[in-house]
Amino acid sequence: xxxxxxxxxxxxSISTERLVLRPFEDADIPAHTEMMNDEMVTAWTSAPHxxxxxxxxxxxxxxxxxxxxEGRGIVFAVTEFLTQRLVGIVHLRNTDWRLLATEVSYVTAxxxxxxxxxxxxxxxxxxxxxxxxxxxxxELRTAAGNTASQQVAQKVGCIxxxxxxxxxxxRTRPDDGTGAWTEVRTxxxxxxxxxxxxxxxxxxEAGYASYTDWN
Numbered sequence: 001x002x003x004x005x006x007x008x009x010x011x012x013s014i015s016t017e018r019l020v021l022r023p024f025e026d027a028d029i030p031a032h033t034e035m036m037n038d039e040m041v042t043a044w045t046s047a048p049h050x051x052x053x054x055x056x057x058x059x060x061x062x063x064x065x066x067x068x069x070e071g072r073g074i075v076f077a078v079t080e081f082l083t084q085r086l087v088g089i090v091h092l093r094n095t096d097w098r099l100l101a102t103e104v105s106y107v108t109a110x111x112x113x114x115x116x117x118x119x120x121x122x123x124x125x126x127x128x129x130x131x132x133x134x135x136x137x138x139e140l141r142t143a144a145g146n147t148a149s150q151q152v153a154q155k156v157g158c159i160x161x162x163x164x165x166x167x168x169x170x171r172t173r174p175d176d177g178t179g180a181w182t183e184v185r186t187x188x189x190x191x192x193x194x195x196x197x198x199x200x201x202x203x204x205e206a207g208y209a210s211y212t213d214w215n
């Protein structure tokens with residue numbers, strides 16, 4: 001009788017020169033609530049809107065831990081090394097343990113944009129995923145109009161593989177004076193990153209030479 005093995009990522013933290021990627025904690029709830037109510041986050045993600053303190057509690061205490069323990073992926077709170085301030089999220093999800101492939105998504109807080117934190121944190125997770133966990137593929141999907149997310153994918157070294165037509169919905173705020181959000185359909189651009197895409201020269205060109213500290 002074949003024995004079935006449960007696959008989960010280890011409970012780890014990853015450090016770069018500027019950032020610490022770690023599990024979410026209760027102390028993150030206020031900053032997480034504020035971050036998820038930002039207009040850009042509302043527009044490009046499927047997060048509830050308005051995003052309440054109770055939504056944040058569920059994320060921190062229930063959803064994020066379960067992603068890892070139930071084998072679907074892992075959620076990292078991205079924090080500044082010096083200030084310990086929450087600046088974003090990196091989420092590995094839809095993990096296929098047979099193919100050693102997973103999908104990455106990320107959110108950057110409005111107070112941390114323009115610092116290169118999304119690129120730095122995704123590169124750190126990718127190096128850990130490929131070198132420590134021996135994965136073979138990381139996939140990323142960006143809405144067609146989300147140029148900021150696409151720029152992160154390009155800086156990380158992802159290769160654009162094609163378009164999933166009409167595969168997602170985003171929220172917009174029509175100029176009708178009501179201030180209400182409405183959902184519209186959009187295409188998704190599919191990107192991939194493989195271990196060979198993370199060669200040392202590519203990472204050095206991107207300005208991120210070393211990601212070796214995880215425990």
